[in-house]
Amino acid sequence: MQSNPLSDRKLLALAPDPNSPQSLMVQFYQKLKIAITAGYWLPNESLPTALQFAQLFDLPLATVQVVFDRLVGESWLLQTSTQYYQITPKxxxxxxxxxxxxxxxxxxxxxxxxxxxxxxxxxxxxxxxxxxxxxxxxxxxxxxxxxxxxxxxxxxxxxxxxxxxxxxxxxxxxxxxxxxxxxxxxxxxxxxxxxxxxxxxxxxxxxxxxxxxxxxxxxxxxxxxxxxxxxxxxxxxxxxxxxxxxxxx
The missing domain is CATH 3.40.1410.10 (Chorismate lyase-like)
Structure with a gap:
């Protein structure tokens, strides 16, 4: 069963800062990558979906999907279905x-x-x-x-x-x-x-x-x-x- 990110407090640390000079996309990319490498999710555990992240942080879905696609391209994530992603053994x-x-x-x-x-x-x-x-x-x-x-x-x-x-x-x-x-x-x-x-x-x-x-x-x-x-x-x-x-x- 997928956890509900709205009830997962540790995900709040990934929220982009609207007052930062960096774009929201860059902030989310950096924070999500750090969370992946820090072991926020166990191997074979699926991340929240792009839609769940978008709703949690009030980000455009397309922005979150670009970040997911980038992390897949860098082999930090593996797409297991049209919705869910898992970390790779990098x-x-x-x-x-x-x-x-x-x-x-x-x-x-x-x-x-x-x-x-x-x-x-x-x-x-x-x-x-x-x-x-x-x-x-x-x-x-x-x-x-x-x-x-x-x-x-x-x-x-x-x-x-x-x-x-x-x-x-x-x-x-x-x-x-x-x-x-x-x-x-x-x-x-x-x-x-x-x-x-x-x-x-x-x-x-x-x-x-x-x-x-x-x-x-x-x-x-x-x-x-x-x-x-x-x-x-x-x-x-x-x-x-x-x-x-x-x-x-």
Whole structure:
């Protein structure tokens, strides 16, 4: 059942100020976006309709609809029907430090999950051998999985570690970082590369994405305190659900 915004006091904080030099549309857009990112609504909970917002704040319906359309275009909202909108699991990755994917989702109120596709050991390919600076004859363990937010696939992840660090990849449960913590594998430094990637047919079939869709590819190499590279991870995320936030001081 949809809540009645007229009885929801927290929505009154979104009311535009008629005495502000900014337009009512800009004010409503800014305040609604802040409310979405602050967790005013839980995942899968529908926002009040555009008509309800218009009536509550005495705004033209067209003004409210422009704001809704803008937030849909920016992937903050997902239109579920002709009337109702829900927030999306948009993930802000700060570049000042490494963040756990699950923690980022939990911070936004979403249930983080993963679906294992493959856990295996084998011979390294050229990229793995180069990135991890492996010696001749060293083997690797690979972990491949889909990353989900509220059971919706938002990305694909492939991680490789030297097999002497991860002899049995089946030992990794829901969290690779938990495994690292339990085995005193401390990330002292990490190098991360970010580039664009066009979803091909194989990735589309694997993740349920659209072929040709823009993805954000992250390539991360993590290092132990002794300087040894020990983790190579490729992550592919929907660009409408994932973004990097850079803060300069």
């Amino acid at each position: 993930i802000d990755q700060p570049m000042s430090h490494l963040s756990n994917f699950s923690d980022l989702l939990h911070a936004r109120g979403f249930k983080a999950g993963s679906v294992w596709l493959k856990r295996e050991t084998g011979e390294p390919d050229l990229e793995e051998e180069w990135r991890l600076k492996l010696k001749t004859g060293e083997k690797v363990s690979r972990l491949q999985r889909l990353r989900t937010a509220n059971d919706q696939v938002v990305g694909y992840e492939s991680t490789t570690l030297p097999s002497h660090i991860l002899p049995n990849p089946d030992e990794v449960g829901a969290s690779l970082y938990q495994y690292m913590h339990e085995h005193q594998l401390v990330i002292a430094k990490a190098m991360e590369e970010i580039d664009a990637y066009i979803c091909d047919q194989a990735m589309a079939e694997l993740c349920g994405f659209v072929p040709g869709q823009a993805l954000l590819r992250l390539t991360r190499v993590s290092f132990l305190p002794n300087g040894r590279a020990f983790e190579l991870t490729y992550s592919y995320f929907r660009s409408d659900y994932y973004r990097y936030v850079v803060e300069y001081n």
